[in-house]
Each structure stands twice: as C-alpha cells, then as structure tokens.
Amino acid sequence: MSSVSTTSAADIAIKVDGLSKSFGGREVVHDLSMQVKRGSIYGFLGPNGSGKTTTIRMLCGLLTPDAGEGTCLGYDIRRDADKIKRLVGYMTQRFSLYQDLSVRENLEFVARLYGMRDARGAARDMIRRIGLSGREEQLAGELSGGWKQRLALGACTLPNPQLLLLDEPTAGVDPKARRDFWNEIHALAAEGLTVLVSTHYMDEAERCHEIAYIAYGHLLAHGTVDEVIAKSALSTYTVSGDDLNGLAAELAGKPGIDMVAPFGTSLHVSGRDKSALETTIAPYRDKRGWRWEDSEPSLEDVFIDLMNRSKDNFQ
C-alpha cells in the first residue's frame, strides 16, 4: 500500500486507524487500519464472522468504535455521523427496505428522507435505471432475490452518494444477476463513486481495484490482487493426474505442506517454505503419471492460508 500513502488527503475516501469493537467481551474487530482511494472499488474479504459487517457499520456511524479513529469522506466517523450518512449509501446484508411497501413507495421514501425535491421523479428515474419498470407497484417483499438486490442498490444510490458501502450484496444471487450487478458497480465507480464491497466470492475479489482480507477481526492483507498474492510468499504446485484424492490424503500434514486443496480436476499443493515443500514432494514427482507444475497460488489459496495461519495466532 506504499502507493496509497503518497496520495493527498483529498483523494482518500476512507481512512481509519486502530478501529476496535467488542460485543459482550468478544473482540470482533481488532486494531483495524485501512485507506480507500476515491473512485476505487475496494473489496472486503474474509470468512463469516470475521468483522466485515461490523467494520462497515462503524464506517457509516451505525456502530461506535470502542477504540480508534478515522474519517469517511473527510468527516470524523465518531462526531460527524450525521454528515456521513448524507453522503454514504449503505446496502445491508439482509434486505432492509420495507417489504410491505411497493418498489416505488420504497424509493420515494428514501428520496424524501434525503430531502430530494422531486422525490417522485427521482424514484421514477431510478426504477428505469435498475430495470424495474413495470414492477413499480409490486410490493418489495414479493420480489425475487435478484430484483430485491437491484432495488436495494437503487435505494442506496438514489440520493447520489459519494461512497457506497455494500455488505455482501451478491449473496444468494444467480451468476447472471451477479455479473450485471458488477457491471453496474464498475459503471458507478467510473462516474467517480467510491465503492467498498464485502464478498465471499473470489471472482468478485478479482474485479476489485484493491482488496483487504480480514479474519477474526484482524486485517491480514491488503493491496491489489497481485500484490496480495506476491506478499503471501506461498509456493504452489498444481498436480494433475489420477487418484488425486489419494495423493491429497498422503500429503496432508507432511512437513512443508501447509495446504492441499482440490481445484476441479487438479490439486493445489502449497507451502510457505518452498525448499521444505520441494523436499517433501520430491518422491512423488515422478510417480504414477502425475504431472507437477510450479504455479502461482490462486487468491483462494492465499486466503485460506491466511485464514489457517490467523486461526493459529488468534484463536
């Protein structure tokens, strides 16, 4: 992230330092610091319960941090929550618009809350933009998952925010809708909007300009996808051939082997200590028609390795 630290303050949408938050004595977010550049799409990755939602909620003033400080669009996240709320669109993980209001009524409600002059007109334009024309009068609760997600995105972009916080926006949405959604996000970013999006999907992570990986409340890695992979110092061999399950069972737990994971018809064998890894796999390299290939670890390999390591450290 050395490139980020040289950019000027005006180019930074989010800057937080040492954020911590506990619930009932359990620390959900620990000493988290990060920066998000304006106009970028920032991916927030991590397993369930890693503190992603809590972090997002602290950024938009829904939760008060126990420790740490930061700014969101130049406003203090502790003191200026009201101002931040005017400039930020937050899409919650669970659909949180009114199920018993129609598409149009929900959007008009949001437009009025933000004090937009022509709430009806703004709602009408947004319905067209998100492709819900013809469904204006349908109750939000009756929409399918994909439509609900579009409506939710429409509602949080309606007041022309400068920053979008999207909490697992594509969970439970089909691949086509997911692709459309990401195209829309890229279009919004191109218009200058900053987007912070949390996700589980590796393909989505790869569509982000920068990513951060968080597990057990700790920020473990951040940067571009290439930077994160490079910094992991993980060596991976891709094995193809027969009886990969047998090989996986034999290799698991051996010295130098930190992770064995099947990927489709091949097997990824990874280790942090390349020489130890190579010593262990040497006897297998020429056996039984397996083909070994020295390859780059995938983002998923890196994340799972980070998660395994963090489990050792923090649990």
Place this chain on the structure above:
Amino acid sequence: MSVTDAASQNRGVTEPAFGFWRRSFAMLVKEFIQLRRDRVSFAMIVMIPVMQLLLFGYAINTTPRHLPTAVLIQEDSDLARSVLKALENTKYFRFTREVHSVAEFDDLLQSGKVLFGVEIPRGFERAVRRGDRPALLVAADATDPVAAGSALGTLGAVVQTALAHDLHIGDPPAMPFEIRAHARYNPAAESRLNIVPGLVGTILTMTMLIFTALSVTREIERGTMESLLSMPIRPVEVMFGKIIPYVIVGFIQASLIVGIGTLLFGVPILGSVALLAALTTLFITTNLSIGYTFSTIVQNQLQAMQMSMMFFLPSILLSGFMFPFAGMPVWAQYLGEGLPLTHYIRIVRAIMLKGAAPSNLQYDTIALIVLMLVAMTIAVTRFRRTLD
C-alpha cells in the same frame, strides 16, 4: 443404527418410544429457556398478578369515604358547627376547602376539585329556633353516582346527630331543619352518563398505546431499522413520523365513540365541542407518546404488548373510570395522577356533563401536557441511534 442405514435398508422410519412426549418435552424445554432469557417477560409473569392484585385490592373502594368537600359558611353559630361536625363524623365528607362565595363554590364542583359542597345559609340558627325549618344545601357532583350515592344517603341521619349534640335547642319539632341534597350534573344517577365519557378515554388509551408501542420494535424485528438508521433521520423525526398518523386515527375513533355516545346513549355534550376536540387530541397524542416510549424501551413485540397491558390495567382501575377516584387511598391517588386517563376522564366528564369551561380544566390540561413532554423526552433520549 443411524438414520441413513435404516433408510438404505428400506425398513422405514420407526417411531421412537414415547415420541410424542419426547418431542413435546423438547419443545417445552426450549420454550422455558427462551422465557428465562427474556427477562422482561419473566418479570411480567410475577409482576402482573402480584402488583396488580395488591394495587387494586387495596385501592379499589366502591363505598368511598373522606370525599373532598367545600363549605360555604355564611353564619358562624353553634348549630352550624354541630351540623358540620355531624357531617364529618359520617366519615363520608372531608372538608378540604372553605369558600366565601357561591361562584367559588360552583367553580370547585365544576372542575372536580371537590365532590360536595355544603352551604350553611345566613340566619340558619335563628330560623331553626323560630321553627321555620330552614334548608341546608348539600350539592353533590353526581356525575359518578357511585361516589356520591352513599354519602347522600346518610344526610337524613345527620340532622338527628347534630341535634343530639346541641341539646340546648330546647324542644324541637320532629325535624327542625332540612338538608336539601342537590345531585348536580346527573340527577337521575344514570351510570351510563358517567361511563360513556369515561369509555372515550379508556378505549383511546388501549388503541393508541398499542399502535405506537409496536412501532419501533417492528422496525427492529423486520430488519428495516438498519437501513433507516443509516439514513439521515433524527430520533425526533422518527417519533413525529410515527405518532402523527395515529393522531388522525385516534381522532376518528374518538369522534365515533362520542357520536355513538350522544346518539345511542343520550349522553349530552353540555360544554364546547371544539374544546372537547382539542383536549381529546392532546390526550391522544399523550398516549401515543407513551406507547412510543415503550417501543424504545422493549426488545420485541411481545414485551411491547405486555408493557402496554401493564399500563392499561391501572389506567382503567386507578383513573376514576371504574371506581371513584376520591375514594382511593392517597398513595393510589398519587399513582392515578401519573396516568393520562385520570386527567382526561375529569376533562371529558366535565365538558360533556358539566359544561366546563377551559378555566375549570387548567390543572388536568397542564398535567396531560407534562406527561406528554416527559414521555417524548424519554423516547427521544432512549431511541438508539446506533446498533450498539
């Protein structure tokens, strides 16, 4: 044997022994655990019966005594003092105020500050001695027939008592003077005249409380609170947005009850309809504010309902709706003063049955405003602006 084994061998699923009881028991255990976690519900299980029983068992008194009474003494004589003493000895009357004019006397009755007024006329003792059989006026606020009835029933005996005390009067005729009871406002002692106006307040209390008591918890339970809080809206705005629609609903309800009351039950509206409408709106808003306050305190809709009931029952029983307010012990009266229904019942009875003017209702109007502002302040400070 595992379930999958059984299934694969196609032997069918066997019903475990006592399956019905096991499953019922499992459910029962779960319910108890949930109940134990729900502290408020748990407290209510004990609080509702014990508190309400103690409260009402001691507070309710259908033959109320020591009722506030004003005296207008236009003659200071031994006989007058004996009569007053005799009235006080019945235990039904408690002289709380001494007035000096008939206007003052009427005003106290109309505003409900006293339930009785005793007037001892000028030249009373002399008239008795002359054998003129003068009349001594006891005016009663009979809007609540229960409160006034027993007290008025004892008046006949008072004459004898007073005379026994004042033996020096000599050889009096059988009845040397007369006590003329004047049951004002509801001379025929029709209880519906008293109950219908009270019902306006009681019904409004119940419906208004529940409308708003559920409003915030509903947002939380449906998950909509999260996006609502992420948008730029302030607690006061949420509160007004949630209260105002129901002011209109409450006003329609009130009009219906009052309309039916006058058309079907023949209850008059002697006072100003505009004044009644204005103060009813105030009462509706006060109840909505209290319901909304509950909503910001409780954690789920069940608790909201329970809290509303906790408030509603004392409102019925301690407000003077069901039992005479003046007959309750002092501590119960203090509790009653904290309930909006107590004040509204005074207001609505005074306007409908006594034709009261705004000046008669100042105290109760101010009390309603204070209760409303207190509720709103608590609600706004209690409203959680974050999900912490």
